[in-house]
């Protein structure tokens with residue numbers, strides 16, 4: 001039985017700036033990292049492996065240098081890593097991305113039955129949280145999002161029970177396998193890689209599946225298969241703040257001034 | 271003398287064979303350790319043994335009164351070693367005897383033996399009284415083992431006097447060259463009929479023999495194994511300061527760090543056999559003194575117990591029964607103990623037999639981190655930050671240059687700039703430390719030095735990673751830094767942090783990188799002495815104290831430079847705290863402790879600040895960003911931060927630059 005974890009390599013967005021003139025992202029010199037949310041997905045799949053004896057396959061779609069991130073997954077204990085990389089996959093939105101990932105999972109399923117697909121809740125560069133649900137829809141799996149705990153997996157009855165964290169409440173949900181779950185950062189604390197595993201991962205095989213292997217119709221993948229396109233990227237203009245008050249150090253005076261101003265702008269009603 | 275020669279031979283040969291066999295069984299286990307060359311420079315090693323062992327330098331110094339007692343005992347022991355060797359040889363081969371020497375020499379020797387015996391007896395009595403009346407801080411001092419050993423030695427001395435006194439009485443002549451035995455003869459044996467005396471001689475001879483042989487055979491099994499191992503351990507001591515850890519070879523199939531005794535080097539294991547259990551290391555350990563579970567004496571003791579429990583099994587390729595790391599039992603060391611060490615080196619500084627505690631502790635941390643990924647939660651984020659952004663906070667590297675806005679700074683230029691000013695992560699990112707960085711840049715400019723910085727390209731030196739046992743990532747960082755230094759042709763580096771200083775200087779050397787590294791205190795002192803800085807030496811009237819950083823003082827023996835700088839600026843040498851110079855007390859931040867919680871016991875920085883406050887200082891001078899943080903935090907905790915200034919050496923100088 002297989003757990004498939006989907007991960008993405010993203011630019012370290014805290015270091016990305018928007019070029020104010022061209023309106024494009026300045027990616028030069030920005031390091032790539034594993035999407036932080038996906039580290040929790042990976043950790044959870046490794047815990048499932050330890051607890052229930054699953055195999056863990058990790059898949060990622062991206063440029064060839066995504067290999068680095070996949071090796072990291074190997075060093076943490078993934079059994080198999082697959083890089084989905086082809087020029088034809090490039091420029092994909094969430095629709096086209098979930099297409100490729102779902103097909104890859106199907107392909108993995110031909111060798112070994114897939115029980116669970118785990119994704120992070122969203123990526124830090126796209127922030128859509130759509131790819132996980134997209135995969136589930138295409139594969140016809142049940143989907144459980146916002147999961148902060150896996151309560152139980154019953155392999156005989158083919159059931160999984162999880163806890164979802166919603167606004168102000170928790171929900172315990174059970175569904176049949178196979179299922180896709182998208183996890184929150186609260187679900188676990190990712191482990192640190194052991195050195196012997198890192199050394200092993202340095203030159204362990206990373207399987208490459210390009211479109212020759214996948215054989216997908218060109219109009220369903222990449223830019224052509226995308227329903228949406230990014231037209232413009234820009235930093236929002238922020239209005240300059242204004243200095244109120246006269247620099248008085250007396251906190252009571254300052255507080256009074258602030259309250260008056262807030263009332264004036266209808267931001268405070270007393 | 272009517273002694274049954276064959277009985278003597280049987281008893282002696284059996285006892286000596288037993289002794290040799292016991293020693294072989296125990297000491298063979300040391301060879302389970304990994305190889306390490308400790309033979310180089312034999313001449314110096316021998317000189318050192320003479321200096322340290324026979325001078326008992328380390329036991330006596332450091333203000334330990336009972337060390338003097340040990341000196342007496344040690345020397346009496348050495349003299350009586352001759353006497354007892356002769357005793358045994360004479361027993362086996364009656365024609366071997368010191369009495370064949372010219373009478374003058376023989377009598378002189380007997381005189382020495384006599385005096386040594388009485389001194390030894392006295393020293394033993396003092397040791398017993400001390401253990402009963404003023405027991406040292408640790409509990410085993412009162413153990414049965416200690417009393418057995420002391421008792422056996424005392425008994426041996428009594429038998430010695432009994433034997434010689436009865437012989438003197440039997441000879442019917444005074445023996446002035448043996449004053450004590452002679453006195454005993456006149457008091458105890460003068461009224462005994464001559465015919466009975468040979469019976470006494472015989473009895474005392476046998477008592478002496480049996481006590482001596484029992485002592486010999488008890489030794490390898492007792493806690494006083496150090497009597498056998500300590501002197502050889504002095505011979506094998508590290509000839510350089512122990513201020514670095516060894517490199518690891520990151521090849522597949524290797525194990526990393528030490529999780530089982532056979533992964534230590536043989537010298538590490540031998541160290542554990544040599545421990546005298548004197549407790550000086552723990553007396554000086556900041557962790558032990560603030561109520562942490564860590565006690566360096568016990569770490570060494572646990573290693574020894576583990577060798578003795580597991581050694582024979584490991585030797586037979588069987589599974590060890592007692593885990594080295596984990597704790598809960600004698601012979602196993604808890605994770606928490608290993609994480610509590612600040613690597614301050616106080617333990618190594620005072621150990622009379624030069625045991626090297628810190629490398630062992632770091633080796634065991636390596637096992638936890640590298641082989642088992644078993645690290646405290648707070649370190650997980652730290653390690654990620656170092657790996658991804660090369661600084662402990664995970665701040666984006668572009669911010670490394672921010673401080674430069676407040677100073678007149680140039681980038682380091684290949685072939686043009688002489689000195690690289692390596693600010694270090696604290697100097698670049700930490701708001702308080704940036705003021706020190708700026709102060710240093712002002713001094714460098716005032717002295718007209720050719721210097722530059724790497725700005726956002728500077729990387730962490732890796733100190734915390736190495737001390738925390740994350741050698742794998744440290745190794746990668748060193749390689750990156752060295753690549754950068756080589757590309758830029760950097761040969762001379764000024765650091766503001768003693769940790770960067772020690773790492774670049776002593777750790778990087780292992781990678782063949784010989785850099786000229788200067789800590790700013792030394793540089794500033796040189797500049798002042800050379801008259802390159804014009805100072806407006808307004809006398810400072812308040813009380814200034816100086817805190818020695820472990821990595822500058824103990825690790826690199828820089829004690830005078832900061833004091834001289836203070837004297838040049840304030841017109842007076844700083845006053846000293848109780849713990850100063852090589853006995854300084856850590857601020858609590860070294861060894862990666864800066865980044866960890868300190869919930870066990872009292873906070874080390876609080877203890878140190880309390881000690882400082884006893885001197886009622888107006889200003890505390892430091893020379894390390896960690897110490898700065900720890901002192902300021904401690905003072906805030908005591909609500910004394912408005913009364914006492916904490917300043918770096920560079921700041922006090924920059925403040926009076928003309």
Ligand code: SF4
Nearest residue numbers: 555611612614615617
């Ligand atoms: S290095 Fe310092 S903290 Fe660590 S055991 Fe030795 S004395 Fe204690």
Ligand code: SF4
Nearest residue numbers: 545546548549551621
């Ligand atoms: S390690 Fe050294 S200082 Fe500590 S108890 Fe043993 S001999 Fe004494």
